[in-house]
Amino acid sequence: MMTDDDRYRAVQARDARFDGVFFTAVRTTGIFCRPSCPAVTPKRENVTFYRDPASAQAAGYRACRRCRPDVTPGSPEWNLRGDLAARTMRLIADGVVEREGVTGLARRLGYSERQVHRTLVDELGVGPLSVARSNRAHLARTLIESTDLPLADIAFAAGFGSVRQFNDTMRTAYALAPRDLRRGASRGGGRLEIRLAVRRPFAAGALTAFLGARAIAGVERVEERRYARIVSLPHGPAVVDLTLDDDAVQARLELTDLADTQTAVHRCRRLLDLDADPTTIDDALTSDPVLAPLVDRHPGLRLPGQVDGFEVAVRAIVGQQVSVAGARTVLGEMARKHGSAVDLPMAAELGLSHAFPSPQSVVDAPETGFSMPRSRARALVAVARSFVAGELVLDTGVDRADARRRLLEVPGVGPWTADYIVMRALSDPDILPITDLVLRRALAAHGLTEERTDQWRPWRSYAALHLWQSITDERMDS
Structure with missing residues (x-):
């Protein structure tokens, strides 16, 4: 677990690995940024860290126009974790709140609306509607900048209930009216x-x-x-x-x-x-000397x-x-x-x-x-x-x-x-299909026992991919 001091050191280093993992809000400017923002590093006493753009926006901060923190990759922890908070965040990202409301979200999760709301507030400080509203703002900005659609159509396409709500949210998130975001944007047609x-x-x-x-x-x-x-x-x-x-x-x-x-x-x-x-x-998989050369051959395997x-x-x-x-x-x-x-x-x-x-x-x-x-x-x-x-x-x-x-x-x-x-x-990162014949062949080729694979947790799915890939590489090299 990262401490705030760890996060601040990442900001000092402008470490892009943490973009989307957390966000840096600066009290003196009222904006929040990604860790790799090229702006002057703020003083430690002026910084608050948030784990989601919705949390920063709910606290009154607007997105930095320079580093665009709302277009970073999503937080990897929501895919890693399998608890209620993570499942809720994944469904919100898929647009369930826009299609079915918080009632439908709770029904899909098998919990009451109150429990779902409380779980997300405990995790992020905001509820499902705030997260969904932040996602809508990001989507609306994407549509503004990439299409010639009328702004009213964009408001409803992004999931806003009214043009007024759309305008208010965009001003809160970006300190600009939608029409100002459109100026100078490079737009396509219907695609x-x-x-x-x-x-x-x-x-x-x-x-x-x-x-x-x-x-x-x-x-x-x-x-x-x-x-x-x-x-x-x-x-x-x-x-x-x-x-x-x-x-x-x-x-x-x-x-x-x-x-x-x-x-x-x-x-x-x-x-x-x-x-x-x-x-x-x-880093976790290369700690095993057998997997290390496989990872070195295909770093960043997905x-x-x-x-x-x-x-x-x-x-x-x-x-x-x-x-x-x-x-x-x-x-x-x-x-x-x-x-x-x-x-x-x-x-x-x-x-x-x-x-x-x-x-x-x-x-x-x-x-x-x-x-x-x-x-x-x-x-x-x-x-x-x-x-x-x-x-x-x-x-x-x-x-x-x-x-x-x-x-x-x-x-x-x-x-x-x-x-x-x-x-x-379900994108489970920790599955090892041990009955797979190709995987068993790869394990045997590298002299690996099933017990050895426990040290690869919670990334055994990625280890399996590297082992499958090693068989493919072996065929291509021969």
């Missing part, structure tokens, strides 16, 4: 172009190679460091086109409804694991996430006891037969045609309609039925241990399948 911040190092090549090997024809497209796909969002399908650079991801989005912007951005960040703290993870939990579950079930290429063929056929056609212009430009099948479409399909053994098809349909009935949920707010238990209750879903789903669908 959004957004820069997604990344903590370095970032193993972009290894990440796109992982996604490319599993890309589903018609749904996804991968070219070197570029990944594009069709995504199903709450208000309709969308197309995302992501170019992975060493220090950022350039995202192009075409949405059915701009109200899905926050959700689309959040899911892209989770897919690419952009809020991870690679330095902390790499945990590939998801844009839809059901899709990951299907991928895992289809991938049981078949090769990656074989699973990819079956999934491509599933998408053509049971996925919904998408006719957005950007999809046609990228050669994309279908959204991944929904749980209902899988339930409605005959078991003989899937190119796989009957037992596997039955497991697939059973999982889809559990999704449709609301018995199984794989969104960012579920309890990971409970989700794994529920998965194992489905006939045909074993430990490997459940582990893979929890690792990727």
